[in-house]
Amino acid sequence: MIPYQPKHFNVAEQAFALEVMRAHPLATLVSVRDGEPQCSHVPLVAREVDGGVVLLGHVAKANAHWQSWEGGGSVTAIFNGPDAYISPSLYVTRESVPTWNYVVVHAQGTVALTHDTLAKERILKALIDQHDAPYRAFWDTQLSEEFRERHKTHIVGFEIRVARLESKFKISQNRLPADRAGVLASMQSGDAKARELGAWMQRLAP
Numbered sequence: 001m002i003p004y005q006p007k008h009f010n011v012a013e014q015a016f017a018l019e020v021m022r023a024h025p026l027a028t029l030v031s032v033r034d035g036e037p038q039c040s041h042v043p044l045v046a047r048e049v050d051g052g053v054v055l056l057g058h059v060a061k062a063n064a065h066w067q068s069w070e071g072g073g074s075v076t077a078i079f080n081g082p083d084a085y086i087s088p089s090l091y092v093t094r095e096s097v098p099t100w101n102y103v104v105v106h107a108q109g110t111v112a113l114t115h116d117t118l119a120k121e122r123i124l125k126a127l128i129d130q131h132d133a134p135y136r137a138f139w140d141t142q143l144s145e146e147f148r149e150r151h152k153t154h155i156v157g158f159e160i161r162v163a164r165l166e167s168k169f170k171i172s173q174n175r176l177p178a179d180r181a182g183v184l185a186s187m188q189s190g191d192a193k194a195r196e197l198g199a200w201m202q203r204l205a206p
Contacts, residue, residue: 021046033068082196090182
């Protein structure tokens with residue numbers, strides 16, 4: 001899966017992609033089984049390993065999507081960052097069209113499943129550490145081993161070794177400086193998503 005990617009929206013730095021994936025970890029996993037597209041929405045842990053990117057996660061065993069990954073398979077994880085509507089009223093030239101600015105990362109790679117309880121424990125702890133660090137001590141000391149083991153029987157763990165990373169930062173790079181200034185001012189006075197988008201505009205200003 002290769003997204004439409006105009007050159008002026010392409011950001012190749014892996015560090016920026018990792019930042020987006022960690023700030024917006026709920027990914028849409030897409031793959032094909034028997035000619036039909038399948039998707040699942042899964043929080044992932046993004047790690048830098050040997051200069052590349054590895055994604056860790058799990059799905060419910062009841063979710064048949066994982067069965068298409070037996071023996072390895074290609075999967076794309078889509079991480080949606082901040083987004084916002086852009087009104088043509090923000091531009092100097094009023095004869096313009098509305099658009100939508102956004103940040104998105106596509107991570108394509110080979111998925112490897114694990115049914116091993118120790119491996120699934122490591123994945124669960126990685127997710128807990130990332131999203132709910134105070135709960136980690138509770139998981140380790142307050143929950144019975146029987147409960148933890150029973151919980152792990154209901155999930156399938158996986159690791160995705162990313163072979164292709166595509167980051168698209170559509171943040172008005174193709175507009176005139178005056179237009180970008182109007183968009184930035186609007187983003188900075190908007191909601192949390194808009195302000196995050198504005199911060200990226202400042203960091204990646206052409």
